[in-house]
Every structure is written in C-alpha cells, then in structure tokens.
Amino acid sequence: MNFDGYLLVTDMDNTLLNSEHRVSEKNRRAVKYFTDNGGLFTVATGRTASAARDRITEAGALPLAINAPAILQNGAVLYDFQKNSAFYERHIADERKGAARIMHERYPFLGFEIYTTGDEVYVYSPCHLTNRLKKRSGTIIREMTDEVWTMPWTKLLMIAPKDILDKYIPVYRSLDPGYAVRSGDEFFDIVSDEASKGKALTLLAGRLGLDKSRVIAAGDNYNDVDLMTAAGISYAVENARDEIKEAADFTAPHCDDDAIAWIIGEIEAAADGAA
Numbered sequence: 001m002n003f004d005g006y007l008l009v010t011d012m013d014n015t016l017l018n019s020e021h022r023v024s025e026k027n028r029r030a031v032k033y034f035t036d037n038g039g040l041f042t043v044a045t046g047r048t049a050s051a052a053r054d055r056i057t058e059a060g061a062l063p064l065a066i067n068a069p070a071i072l073q074n075g076a077v078l079y080d081f082q083k084n085s086a087f088y089e090r091h092i093a094d095e096r097k098g099a100a101r102i103m104h105e106r107y108p109f110l111g112f113e114i115y116t117t118g119d120e121v122y123v124y125s126p127c128h129l130t131n132r133l134k135k136r137s138g139t140i141i142r143e144m145t146d147e148v149w150t151m152p153w154t155k156l157l158m159i160a161p162k163d164i165l166d167k168y169i170p171v172y173r174s175l176d177p178g179y180a181v182r183s184g185d186e187f188f189d190i191v192s193d194e195a196s197k198g199k200a201l202t203l204l205a206g207r208l209g210l211d212k213s214r215v216i217a218a219g220d221n222y223n224d225v226d227l228m229t230a231a232g233i234s235y236a237v238e239n240a241r242d243e244i245k246e247a248a249d250f251t252a253p254h255c256d257d258d259a260i261a262w263i264i265g266e267i268e269a270a271a272d273g274a275a
Contacts, residue, residue, distance in 0.1 A: 001268055003039030007068060007210050008267065009201060010260055011219035011227070012045040013184070015237050017055055018256045028062040030261035035065040039267075040208065044071035044197045044217070044227055046155075046183045049079050049086070050119045050139050068208065073115060074181065074223050075200035076154040076191045088203070089117060090192035091152040092178075099176035100124060100156055100190075103168070110168060111159035114144075116151045124148075129159045129186060156190040182222040189223060198226030205230075218252060218263055220244055235263050 010016045018024055031041050045052055049072060056064040069087070070079045078088035100112055104125045111127035120140045123130050133141050158165070158172060162185040169188055173180070180190040197219075205215050217224075217231035220240035228234035228247040236248035237259045245251060250266075252259040 001037045001271070003034055003037045003267070003271065005210060006034075006038075006214045006216065006267060006271070007040040007042070007205060007208065008034065008216045008218075008260075008263065009042050009044050009068075009071065009204075009227070009231070010217070010263075011197075011221065011224050012043050012047060012052065012055060014220045014239060014255045015218050015224075016043060016255075016260055021055060022058065023056060023061070023064055024258050024261075025062065026258040027260045028064055030258070030264045032062060032065045034264045034267075035067050039264075040068040040210075042066050042068040042070045042204075044075075044201065044219070044224075046072075046074045046187070046189050046223060048072060048115065048119045048121070048139060049077075049081070049084075053081070069204055071197055071200040071204065073155045074183065074189045074191050074195065075197045076195040078200055078204060086117075088200075089152070089154055090195040091154060092156060092190065092192050096176045096178050096190070097149060097153065097156075099172060100158075102175055103158070103172055107168060107171075109160070110164070111157075113157040113159065114148060114153055115155040115157065116148070116153055122148050127159060154191070158188040158190065159186055162186060184221060196226050197223060198228075198230035201227055201230040216263065216267060218260065219248075220255070235259075235266075 072079050076090050077086050079086045111130050112125040114122040124144050179193045183189045213232040215231045216233045217227045218235040220237050225247045234248040235250050235252040236244040237252050238254040253262050
C-alpha cells in the first residue's frame with residue numbers, strides 16, 4: 001500500500017484519545033502502518049506542545065508516529081515535534097487583552113489562563129479547573145505579573161463549569177468580538193483572529209504541497225468545525241457533537257472504538273479503489 005500524498009490530521013481529546021485520555025494500541029499500530037507506507041500524520045489540538053506530548057507518549061507503548069508539523073493551541077501554533085520547536089505563531093491583538101482584565105475584576109470566580117510563547121502558562125484567575133496544569137510535565141505555570149500584559153499571547157483560556165460558562169461567554173463576547181471557540185463544556189479558547197485549526201491546516205497543506213482532496217481530518221468538538229471545512233475529506237467520530245457531524249463528510253466509530261485506525265482503513269480502501 002502507498003499512502004504518498006495523504007495527510008491525516010486528527011483532534012486529540014475524544015477523537016484520537018479514548019475516554020481514558022489514552023491512544024489505543026490499535027490506533028498506534030494503524031498510524032505506524034500509515035506513515036511507514038508514505039502517509040503524513042499529525043494532530044490538531046488546543047493543547048500546548050508539552051500537554052500534547054504527555055498524551056501521545058506513554059511508557060511501554062509503541063511511539064505514535066507523528067511525522068508532520070502539529071497544529072497546537074487551536075491553530076495559533078504550528079510545531080515540529082521532531083525539532084522540538086514552533087515555526088509559526090499567531091498572537092492575540094493587544095487591544096483584545098483588556099477583556100480578560102475586565103472579566104476577572106467583575107467575575108473573579110471565572111478561571112483564566114494566559115498562554116505565551118513556548119509552553120509558559122500564567123494562571124491569571126485560579127479555579128479548581130486550573131489545578132490540572134500541575135499534573136502536566138513540561139508546562140511552566142507562573143503567577144501573573146504586570147510584565148505578562150506586554151508579552152505575546154498565543155491563547156487565553158476562560159474556564160468554568162458548563163452552566164457558568166454558558167452564561168458568561170456572551171458577556172465576554174460583548175467585550176471582545178474577536179475569534180474564540182468552545183473546545184469543551186468547561187473551556188472557551190480565545191486566540192488570534194488569524195488563527196484556527198482550519199486556517200492552520202490550509203497553511204500546512206500548502207507548505208507540504210498537498211492536494212486538498214488527500215487531506216483528511218477527524219474531530220469531535222466545536223473547535224473542529226473549520227478543520228472539517230479545510231480538509232478535503234472529514235470524519236466526525238460517533239461521540240462528536242451534532243454540529244460536527246453536520247459539518248463532516250462521514251461519521252467514524254466512537255473514540256473508544258479505535259476511530260483513527262478505522263479511518264486509516266477507509267483511506268486505504270479508497271486508495272485501492274482509485275488505483
């Protein structure tokens with residue numbers, strides 16, 4: 001089998017990762033088969049490089065064969081895992097930063113995290129959900145200083161339980177109408193107007209000289225909608241939100257049922273049929 005010219009890019013949480021936040025061995029073996037036979041594989045996630053690496057690297061498991069630049073922080077960063085460095089970043093405009101200060105002052109119970117270049121994360125407004133960062137290797141967690149306001153921000157994350165976030169996202173949007181997207185029930189990702197998973201995928205495919213018809217994407221959540229649009233072929237996993245299923249071309253199995261391995265099987269069948 002020859003997968004030359006194909007790029008498969010997948011969301012991580014609840015797509016590549018199962019409900020236990022792990023990459024199954026079947027998915028790992030399928031990705032290795034795909035890349036060993038000429039395919040390009042990578043991830044598109046809201047995570048930082050270290051947070052992504054934590055999930056895809058597991059002691060005793062077959063290494064996950066990522067061989068194309070990764071789309072991180074919802075498209076604000078393109079990162080080369082082989083070189084351990086970012087080669088593309090888009091930053092939130094300075095005039096948008098004030099919305100975080102206003103929200104923090106008015107609603108101190110909301111959690112806010114500020115992501116700067118590299119893997120530095122500043123907890124601007126702590127809540128019980130920001131404690132998850134302490135379990136991640138490589139992520140630098142720092143307390144806010146005045147200097148942070150002058151740094152380049154790749155992402156601002158607003159965090160709260162679903163019902164609270166539902167209530168306060170419209171308030172935030174009234175202060176900052178720039179690009180932002182829900183990445184989960186408890187997470188609202190604010191990034192540059194020039195950034196999204198879809199925009200990053202379009203840039204990446206062009207950089208790699210790929211035909212859009214051979215660019216395949218998989219996802220499950222709101223932040224994957226434009227990833228579906230940017231790809232030539234798109235799959236929503238069975239556990240995806242209805243909006244993602246509507247945006248995707250096809251539905252793949254549940255993330256707990258080795259969805260990425262199944263998609264690679266579909267790519268192989270289509271490639272064989274076209275041969």
